[in-house]
């Protein structure tokens with residue numbers, strides 16, 4: 001017993017030291033390719049054990065035992081590596097298939113036959129587990145049991161592993177040429193492009209990642225199958241059931257063909273797949289958690305004409321007051337009962353002479369719940385009024401002049417109005433080789449920030465998951481000393497309330513390492529910071545000198561292709577819609593913050609809101625870009641939100657098993 005233990009240990013150690021492929025703990029994307037080479041080489045070496053020209057029927061049992069143990073040692077090493085990678089791949093792969101099954105329409109689901117694929121993959125996996133159990137505990141089992149199992153694995157039965165992996169492969173690369181014979185990856189790519197919205201944003205990964213995760217799961221299953229088949233032949237030869245050299249060679253050839261053709265297909269599908277992803281709406285909207293608001297930028301405000309001009313006259317009509325301020329509070333009128341607007345008063349209009357006003361709880365940020373005019377028009381949603389309504393009546397002055405109550409917009413920069421956006425850069429820790437892996441909007445000290453998630457970049461596009469963290473945003477207040485408007489932060493106002501919407505992408509060979517806002521004229525403009533890196537080593541290259549800011553400085557007054565405005569049509573409060581948001585803007589556009597609709601919300605809310613959900617990947621990956629866009633529904637204010645572009649792995653996929661690279665024997 002102890003002899004055998006030592007032998008296995010030696011075999012394992014030897015294997016590690018002579019292992020020419022060699023990979024560390026940083027398993028992840030692209031490593032299925034390395035693993036495949038590793039397994040093929042390992043199996044090649046394992047054949048040597050049973051390939052000596054010995055007649056195993058005539059050798060004494062202890063030697064047979066030793067040879068068997070050696071073989072199982074090799075197998076152990078291989079299954080160990082497969083299991084190591086499986087932790088990552090199966091999680092992501094299963095999640096991906098589950099996501100696809102849940103989110104795709106029935107038509108597509110049937111077309112993809114994913115249930116069948118999943119069934120075959122599960123069957124292969126169950127076989128692999130049994131195989132592992134038999135070999136790990138081979139002392140507890142009779143040789144006959146192992147032999148039987150090996151026979152089943154390589155048998156002609158339709159459920160044999162040989163047949164299972166051929167069947168799985170036809171999902172990736174169908175043998176026919178007809179339209180119905182399109183591979184699952186290509187079909188999925190088509191569907192991911194067609195099915196907008198929910199499907200993509202629920203997946204927490206870009207379509208390119210979806211394809212790759214699915215492919216990885218399939219490739220891993222094939223690898224398990226291939227290992228089982230080869231070891232089964234070895235066992236059968238060891239137990240003197242035949243030579244199996246030819247069978248094994250055919251299997252190896254088929255495996256290489258399958259792997260290489262699948263690799264070509266996945267490479268092509270991935271090159272065509274989008275690398276963007278963004279968040280759907282949450283199940284429930286929670287202020288401060290899933291969304292943030294700019295507050296009281298432009299807010300519906302009732303004031304009498306008499307207070308809107310310095311002379312205190314009522315000679316004009318409301319529409320004359322397009323840009324004014326509150327000049328006083330005449331008499332003991334309604335102006336005594338409400339908080340005065342100490343800023344600009346804009347865009348006044350007249351609806352009716354007399355009204356009931358339902359005041360809102362001051363903590364809600366609203367002035368009014370609703371306003372009901374005597375002529376029946378209601379601004380906002382009429383519901384029970386907790387603190388009772390106020391009757392507000394216009395009056396006549398000397399029979400000539402009507403002192404009307406006007407409905408205006410108030411733009412007041414006060415402690416009630418959170419209207420600031422951080423303009424300081426948020427950059428990952430470059431000296432620790434950190435890159436940006438996620439983004440979100442947060443509000444801190446009344447200032448909106450983009451918070452970054454960072455993680456340490458590793459070789460071949462991996463991220464060290466243990467280092468991933470949300471970097472705390474800067475902790476300053478606009479009232480702090482040496483903090484300047486237009487430099488540290490941007491202040492929205494009626495004149496300055498446009499946000500540029502752009503997708504920004506790094507040049508090849510660069511990764512996202514930061515974001516910030518700057519001002520271009522009256523617009524707030526988004527920028528990304530990108531740094532050059534080496535894919536194979538995973539090292540940022542001289543980050544202080546190779547990093548650059550990228551933006552889209554196009555404006556709405558450019559002569560060619562000017563930036564276009566995204567219009568919100570009578571927008572209601574964004575969280576009131578039950579329909580999921582869909583993207584409504586493209587790159588090279590902008591949106592203005594605006595008051596909610598007068599009729600639907602008495603213009604009490606500033607829209608759009610900002611999406612505060614964490615935008616992070618199912619598995620952290622480096623990013624090659626980021627974007628800011630608007631999502632929503634018609635007649636609702638929607639959300640300004642962020643998207644990211646995942647790093648393009650497709651160009652790093654090469655055929656796994658070219659002849660020069662893999663030496664067996």
Ligand SMILES: *[C@@H]1O[C@H](CO)[C@@H](O)[C@H](O)[C@H]1NC(C)=O
Nearest residue numbers: 051052053054243244245246
């Ligand atoms: C198995 O067959 C191959 C080719 O047919 C032959 O070269 C080899 O010697 C055989 N091995 C054994 C152990 O019989």
Ligand SMILES: *[C@@H]1O[C@H](CO)[C@@H](O)[C@H](O)[C@H]1NC(C)=O
Nearest residue numbers: 428429430431432433434471
């Ligand atoms: C960045 O990483 C370095 C090295 O690990 C560390 O000393 C430094 O404190 C980090 N900087 C920040 C801002 O976290």
